[in-house]
Amino acid sequence: MNVEITFLPSGRTVMVRAGTTVLDAARKAGVPIRTRCDGKAACLMCKVALPHSSAGLTPPNDNERRKLAGLDRMGTRLACQTRVFGRAIVEVPEDPFRAAVRKQMMRQAEDDELW
Numbered sequence: 001m002n003v004e005i006t007f008l009p010s011g012r013t014v015m016v017r018a019g020t021t022v023l024d025a026a027r028k029a030g031v032p033i034r035t036r037c038d039g040k041a042a043c044l045m046c047k048v049a050l051p052h053s054s055a056g057l058t059p060p061n062d063n064e065r066r067k068l069a070g071l072d073r074m075g076t077r078l079a080c081q082t083r084v085f086g087r088a089i090v091e092v093p094e095d096p097f098r099a100a101v102r103k104q105m106m107r108q109a110e111d112d113e114l115w
């Protein structure tokens with residue numbers, strides 16, 4: 001059975017087999033999610049947010065729950081540990097380096113408008 005998952009903020013949507021990890025679905029959608037441990041729940045770099053609900057996703061497993069401690073209450077999940085079994089929407093945080101570059105470019109554009 002195939003299920004649909006949408007990644008925000010890009011809005012990219014893909015169909016994947018039920019049971020696919022969010023990380024693998026993101027790769028299929030061409031949505032970059034940073035990892036260092038390649039899905040072993042060790043690096044904690046693959047955090048994603050659930051802006052609406054966790055419907056369509058597996059509940060946190062023991063490993064994920066232990067790694068995220070209190071964060072899972074706020075809708076944060078590890079993409080490598082979370083599996084899709086129904087329609088789901090997840091939000092991928094912006095890469096910190098890209099965010100810093102984007103902010104700097106916005107400041108530069110504002111400065112340019114002053115001249």
Ligand code: FES
Binds near residue numbers: 034035043044080
């Ligand atoms: S990929 Fe490292 S914790 Fe998920």
